[in-house]
Amino acid sequence: MTTAERRSGGHVPGEEGLWVFIGGDLVVFAVFFITYAVAHRQEYALFEASRRLLDRQLGLLNTPLLLTSSLCMAQAVAAVRRDDRRARPLLLATIALGSGFVVVKAFEYAAKISHGFTLNTNSFSIYYYMFTAIHLVHVLIGLGVLCFAASRFDKAGRMPGGAALIEGSGAFWHLVDLLWIVLFALLYLL
Amino acid sequence: MPSILANRAVLVWAVLVAATLLSFETTVLGTSGAVILVVAFAKVLLVGREFMGLRDAPAPMLWAFQSWVVAVCGVLLALFFA
Amino acid sequence: MDTKSTTMKLCTFMGALAGTLMFVGIWPLARMFPPLDPALPVAQVADYYRAHQTGILVGGILITSASVLFFPFLAAVATFLKKIEGAISPLTWAFVMIVAYGFVTLFFAGLFFTVAAYRTDRPDAEIAMLSDIAFFLFVMPAVPAFVQNVVTGVAILQDKRARPILPRWLGYMNLWTGLLLLPGFAVGLFKTGPFAWNGVLAFWVPAVVFGIWFNLMIVAMLAAIKRDALAEA
Numbered sequence: 422m423t424t425a426e427r428r429s430g431g432h433v434p435g436e437e438g439l440w441v442f443i444g445g446d447l448v449v450f451a452v453f454f455i456t457y458a459v460a461h462r463q464e465y466a467l468f469e470a471s472r473r474l475l476d477r478q479l480g481l482l483n484t485p486l487l488l489t490s491s492l493c494m495a496q497a498v499a500a501v502r503r504d505d506r507r508a509r510p511l512l513l514a515t516i517a518l519g520s521g522f523v524v525v526k527a528f529e530y531a532a533k534i535s536h537g538f539t540l541n542t543n544s545f546s547i548y549y550y551m552f553t554a555i556h557l558v559h560v561l562i563g564l565g566v567l568c569f570a571a572s573r574f575d576k577a578g579r580m581p582g583g584a585a586l587i588e589g590s591g592a593f594w595h596l597v598d599l600l601w602i603v604l605f606a607l608l609y610l611l
Numbered sequence: 612m613p614s615i616l617a618n619r620a621v622l623v624w625a626v627l628v629a630a631t632l633l634s635f636e637t638t639v640l641g642t643s644g645a646v647i648l649v650v651a652f653a654k655v656l657l658v659g660r661e662f663m664g665l666r667d668a669p670a671p672m673l674w675a676f677q678s679w680v681v682a683v684c685g686v687l688l689a690l691f692f693a
Numbered sequence: 694m695d696t697k698s699t700t701m702k703l704c705t706f707m708g709a710l711a712g713t714l715m716f717v718g719i720w721p722l723a724r725m726f727p728p729l730d731p732a733l734p735v736a737q738v739a740d741y742y743r744a745h746q747t748g749i750l751v752g753g754i755l756i757t758s759a760s761v762l763f764f765p766f767l768a769a770v771a772t773f774l775k776k777i778e779g780a781i782s783p784l785t786w787a788f789v790m791i792v793a794y795g796f797v798t799l800f801f802a803g804l805f806f807t808v809a810a811y812r813t814d815r816p817d818a819e820i821a822m823l824s825d826i827a828f829f830l831f832v833m834p835a836v837p838a839f840v841q842n843v844v845t846g847v848a849i850l851q852d853k854r855a856r857p858i859l860p861r862w863l864g865y866m867n868l869w870t871g872l873l874l875l876p877g878f879a880v881g882l883f884k885t886g887p888f889a890w891n892g893v894l895a896f897w898v899p900a901v902v903f904g905i906w907f908n909l910m911i912v913a914m915l916a917a918i919k920r921d922a923l924a925e926a
Contacts, residue, residue, distance in 0.1 A: 438860070461690070492621065499618075559872075603651055
């Protein structure tokens with residue numbers, strides 16, 4: 422943060438318009454979480470019993486995967502800001518870890534379906550599949566955005582045109598991580 | 612060149628991973644779900660402030676985010692455990 | 694103000710008129726807002742149409758009229774997208790083609806509401822089937838609307854002008870709207886719960902988001918017309 426920014430009251434990561442999207446997504450996911458909590462209250466026994474069928478180990482594995490990819494992302498943003506050549510490898514590591522999340526999710530879905538736990542098994546399974554699928558769409562879009570950002574480095578490994586692009590991509594990627602943290606706690610742990 | 616292995620972000624990451632493992636263990640040990648929920652939203656707060664860079668963002672943005680965290684966490688606590 | 698910007702203004706306002714007509718048709722007249730419960734037994738669905746016949750028939754007229762009036766509005770959006778893209782404009786063409794069938798479903802939804810209410814002596818099962826078709830036509834356009842919003846968002850964000858034709862936040866708004874329509878894809882899978890066609894997440898969230906999107910589009914477009922953005926380089 423430059424002194425000018427400190428004086429003007431702070432630095433908006435990425436560009437301002439992007440935060441319309443992030444703020445909007447946070448509001449809607451709040452509605453998602455609350456809908457789930459209300460359903461959990463109404464069908465307590467069913468939700469408690471069904472939740473034990475989820476593979477907590479795979480859910481747990483996915484959390485550090487995303488957390489570590491978020492760390493790489495934060496480091497990549499900092500690296501671009503100081504014109505550090507390690508930015509591109511860090512961004513590629515972010516993409517690799519994020520792809521790992523998708524692979525783990527695919528295995529998790531496959532195992533659940535082969536055990537007969539499918540979309541319409543009960544009201545818990547609807548929430549489980551729909552929430553994780555909507556989140557997975559966010560992950561895939563995020564990966565697309567990160568690949569686009571990775572293609573913007575020049576031959577010397579620098580990013581011409583400033584840090585706004587990578588900051589914005591990073592903010593979206595951290596949003597994906599942040600939403601997963603809550604989903605993991607709600608669906609797998611509580 | 613500044614280290615990418617020893618800086619503030621790595622420390623935040625270590626706290627986040629430790630919190631994840633701990634809240635996973637506590638469910639095994641059968642500790643209160645309310646603690647797990649609060650820990651999850653504490654992690655959300657850390658990701659937003661540190662990784663997203665909201666710590667350095669204009670005050671209204673930071674406070675909007677922090678209010679979201681507190682409000683959603685509070686409503687969920689009430690719905691799950693009240 | 695020249696004729697062209699007057700036309701653009703009229704087209705944009707046509708969207709507001711269409712939105713109002715659709716809402717009046719579906720809500721106080723047809724009483725289909727919120728939608729009928731998909732889990733409702735066939736006989737009760739049929740009785741609903743018999744009890745609200747006139748309202749549904751008049752609502753059907755408003756809904757079909759609204760579906761046509763959306764097109765001048767969408768044409769105004771396309772004009773902005775064309776301006777942003779310039780001579781080579783794949784996203785504008787994509788937008789034009791997608792809305793051509795994405796919004797025509799609204800016409801057919803109104804039509805099927807009308808057919809379902811037209812002959813009240815029809816067997817219950819037939820009325821219920823026509824009703825199902827009407828509701829699917831009403832909610833399934835979430836699929837084309839998702840792509841339409843992504844195309845619009847990408848086109849707006851592609852604008853490299855120092856002062857973009859449409860504001861960049863509107864581009865992100867479109868992407869956000871698209872994402873929130875996603876639960877609408879799966880309405881065929883559920884008869885109860887939040888993802889059924891009357892559920893919180895497949896109906897209420899997309900309905901509110903569509904309302905916000907629609908109004909902000911109109912506001913941003915009127916602002917761009919006022920500063921004569923189409924006449925800029």
